[in-house]
Amino acid sequence: MAIADRSRIVRTKGQENTARGKELMAGILLVALVAALGIRNLVPVDALAPAIVTLLFAIGATTAGFALLCRSDRFRVMWLDLAGGLTFIGVVLSVLIEPDQMIRLFALSDQPQ
Known part of the structure; x- marks a missing residue:
C-alpha cells in the first residue's frame, strides 16, 4: 500500500540532505x-528599481553559468532552480518599473525635459 510507505517522507539518520538548497537560496x-x-547610494531614486532588476538578472545568469559547470546532475538541477527563481523575482519586480523611469535612465542628462 503506497499510503503506508513512509520511507520517502521520513528521513533516517543516514539520509541527510547534502544539497542545502534553502540555505543557498537564502544566502544568494x-x-x-x-x-x-x-x-x-550610487544611483538616483528613479533608477533604483531598474538597477535592482538588472542585478537580479545578472546574479541569476551567474548562477545558471555555475550550474552548467557543475558535473553532478543533482546539484545542477538545484543551481538551475535557483537561477530560475532569481530570474522570476527579477521579472516580477520589473512589472513595478514605470516607463518614465526607463526613459530617464537612458536619456541624456543635459537635455531639458
Whole structure:
C-alpha cells in the first residue's frame, strides 16, 4: 500500500540532505539585498528599481553559468532552480518599473525635459 510507505517522507539518520538548497537560496538573496542597499547610494531614486532588476538578472545568469559547470546532475538541477527563481523575482519586480523611469535612465542628462 503506497499510503503506508513512509520511507520517502521520513528521513533516517543516514539520509541527510547534502544539497542545502534553502540555505543557498537564502544566502544568494541576502547577497542581492546587500548589493541593492549598496547600489541605493550610487544611483538616483528613479533608477533604483531598474538597477535592482538588472542585478537580479545578472546574479541569476551567474548562477545558471555555475550550474552548467557543475558535473553532478543533482546539484545542477538545484543551481538551475535557483537561477530560475532569481530570474522570476527579477521579472516580477520589473512589472513595478514605470516607463518614465526607463526613459530617464537612458536619456541624456543635459537635455531639458
